[in-house]
Amino acid sequence: MSLASVTARPSTSHRQKAKITDEVLCDKGLARPTRIIAPTSAATASACAAAPSTRGCRLLEYVYASATTATSTAFGDVGGQVREIRLWSTEHGVSGELKNLIFAADGPKPQIVLPDSISNTIRIVKNEQISLRERLRRSLGDNGAELLVFDTYLKPGFNLPALIPQVYLHYDPYTISQLGGASRLARQRMDFLLLMNHRVRAVIEVDGIQHYARPAGRTVVQEPGVGWLPDPARYASLVAEVRELTLQGYEVYRIGGHELWGDTAAEMLTGFFVRLLHRHGHADSN
Incomplete structure (x- = not known):
């Protein structure tokens, strides 16, 4: 040949x-x-x-x-x-191997020991009763839109890839106070990450009004849609990030916060997740 x-x-x-x-x-x-x-x-x-x-x-x-x-x-x-x-x-995912996964789970962390550090054997010795699922959910605080996304995905009991919230895609180990108030990365965390077949990594973002607008002359937090002005620079930063992630092989799906207000929001999210998982060969997403 x-x-x-x-x-x-x-x-x-x-x-x-x-x-x-x-x-x-x-x-x-x-x-x-x-x-x-x-x-x-x-x-x-x-x-x-x-x-x-x-x-x-x-x-x-x-x-x-x-x-x-x-x-x-x-x-x-x-x-x-x-x-x-x-x-x-076939579609291709991210070319690099998965080496780190840093996320912002909340609550008591399991305490571990390594009975065999050469083989990296791990045993949990404390807080094993606290589920990772609950710690992940607590990391969302009182953000109703992101809680709806998380709960909707888990409700059918999918035996499928974990939906991981608050994942650090960009990470600086130094705090802003350690850096004297400066920030070397404009944005570090994504709302959700799905790790699927064939190195496919899907980023899911929930976009509130703060993603494309700025407060109009106020220092306090406004109600959604009240006292906000369009902010082209903020929106440009958002789409530039999407473009960069797409070129790296990530799939990026943005959900408008307004989509999650109505009574049909959970149905919309379920349909989205089923189609996304079917698309990447997770046949149990029924």
Whole structure:
């Protein structure tokens, strides 16, 4: 099997290089394509040729019949000719390995010891009765919108990826007071994170009015929609962050706070989670 390249022309102004793997039939002096691999930054052509199911690969695979089964009276295969064309198309997630997960759980932390530090064996010796789920929920405080998102996800009893609130995507271990009032990172935490199949990381943000507006001449907190002015700079910062995360391979889903006010908010959220989980192969999301 060998690799060749061909230039595909989807339009007169844009060109892309595709890779073709072909099988040479020495006895007939013929070469026939077995795979046509679309260019992608998510995986190498050699990786896609070896394993078409590799995350991020997009290709057509040609399957040839090994024998003739067709007759003059019945349809079937013809030996050496195309029997099947398979389309492989998978989305890619974040390229880097998951190494740290820092989140803001609230409440007494389990106390642990390491009976075998070489093997990193852990045993909880205190506070084991306090569930992580409750500590995660408490980290949301009295934020009704985020509590609704968290509770709606857990209500059906999904045996699925954990919805982790208040995850630090950007992290500075030094406090603002230690830095003399300065902040080296504009924003550190995301509202929610879902870790799914194939390195897919979905960021879910609940956007209140403070994400795109600023108080109009007041120093106290306003009621939603009262005394606020549009803030283009604040909104630009938000969409720039979304753009950067998307380029890194994250999926970003923003939920407007206004969507969570009505009686149908829980139904809307359930539908969203079911579709999102189905999309990434979590078949138990029924």
